[in-house]
Amino acid sequence: MHRVEIVLPCLDEAEALPGVLTALPSEWPVLVVDNGSSDGTAQVARAHGARVVVEDRRGYGAAVHTGLEHAGAELVAVLDGDGSLDADVLPPMAAVVAAGRVDLAVGRRIPEPGSWPWHARVGNALIAAELRRRGVPVHDVAPIRVARRAALLGLGIVDRAFGYPLELLLRAGAAGWRIEEVPVRYARRAGGRSKVSGSVAGTARAVRDMAGLLR
Secondary structure (H helix, E strand, O other): OOOEEEEEEEOOOOOOHHHHHHHOOOOOOEEEEEOOOOOOHHHHHHHOOOEEEEOOOOOHHHHHHHHHHHOOOOEEEEEOOOOOEOHHHHHHHHHHHHOOOOOEEEEEEEEOOOOOOHHHHHHHHHHHHHHHHOOOOOOOOOOEEEEEHHHHHHOOOOOOOOOHHHHHHHHHHHOOOOEEEEEEEEOOOOOOOOOOOOOHHHHHHHHHHHHHHHO
16 A cells, blocks of 8 residues: 655645645645744644644745655645645545556646636636646646655755746656646635635736746
């Protein structure tokens, strides 16, 4: 049986975390990376059985990279801690990676009504189209994925902000990784407002971070 560790990069997700942690595969260890929360995210995570490490450098990529460095399993699953993504897809995603069929399993969001604002969806679609033009077979730059920990670290990803998922896909494509996209239900987040899709400004910051990688 393959061992998988779940990495949850979190910034102020105390409200969502209890439901998120309950929905994850119970036999997999969970590592919450607290990215400077002020709402007690770390305490909530520990109270629900998760291991916690702190990354004070703000940025999604910084949190994910720290999670990879501290994870102890051969395979890692990374997803957001806001409750928007259906964790039921994780076991089949991990299975295809563990079996050697693919190097990277990623989610393709299937949005429920009201879950994905138009500005975030348009920005995502444009970036995904450019990725396909470059030979990376994805339709989403989704915040849920499974791969081997050592291989992810070996890609040498340097972005520590919102560009991290895009740089991962670009480097994986350039390295000839076999990538499989899996549909994943995308619901309204469980608490608060998304740092990216929750506002036009947040989406613009993410697109700005990613656009520099596509030059």
